[in-house]
């Protein structure tokens with residue numbers, strides 16, 4: 001075990017890193033269980049809710065001309081005159097995100113920790129105040145960049161064709177209905193092929209597949225005997241709650257994490273329990289997220 005992994009393990013156990021991001025996203029990529037993991041910023045940082053609220057607070061203040069310092073206030077006044085109202089709001093959100101999140105202790109600590117174990121963190125903007133890290137090993141960088149450029153192209157095309165009568169989620173995530181993109185993404189995330197196909201079926205041919213993956217997976221848990229290790233990472237939907245392929249991923253992940261620190265086996269099992277709970281309440285969460293997007297939409 002190399003020294004950087006030992007030091008990383010200390011940081012997790014001493015509470016300096018978010019354990020889920022550290023184990024599921026950073027270590028499982030570093031240990032080769034998956035090629036890619038995605039971290040949403042600021043939501044998945046340990047103080048993500050607070051950072052999000054601070055971004056919102058700064059944005060609202062600046063929107064009414066109340067920046068916290070004179071230089072920002074002056075600059076905002078220039079941009080307000082120069083930009084159209086929607087573009088000005090986007091500028092304010094992006095700038096508030098940079099001031100709050102990119103300068104935050106937790107952002108910097110996690111970024112540094114990922115790099116300390118040799119990981120590559122491609123940072124990409126989803127919306128002006130939401131970014132993602134695409135976490136990979138440096139040797140896989142080309143695959144990740146290819147995936148990101150395919151996503152950008154799908155988003156560009158999807159948004160250009162979006163009609164006001166269609167759901168807002170289709171505007172924000174048009175790539176979610178592209179089967180080829182979803183297959184590549186699932187494979188890079190380390191998901192078993194059977195589970196990827198079940199997910200793609202639910203997304204692209206919803207009626208034939210018995211509903212969207214979130215509904216299908218929640219119903220399967222109610223009717224079956226879920227295996228904890230099949231819920232091996234967050235946001236993953238096994239093709240069935242006891243899929244042997246998914247279970248094998250979970251067992252491998254747990255064994256490798258335990259080699260870094262024996263304590264990680266129990267911590268990781270706790271995440272699997274949370275993942276199972278999250279999937280079993282899935283549809284409700286999705287509805288809330290949809291409502292949240294709609295609210296954000298009507299505000300901007």
Ligand SMILES: [Zn+2]
Nearest residue numbers: 194195239243
């Ligand atoms: Zn499966």
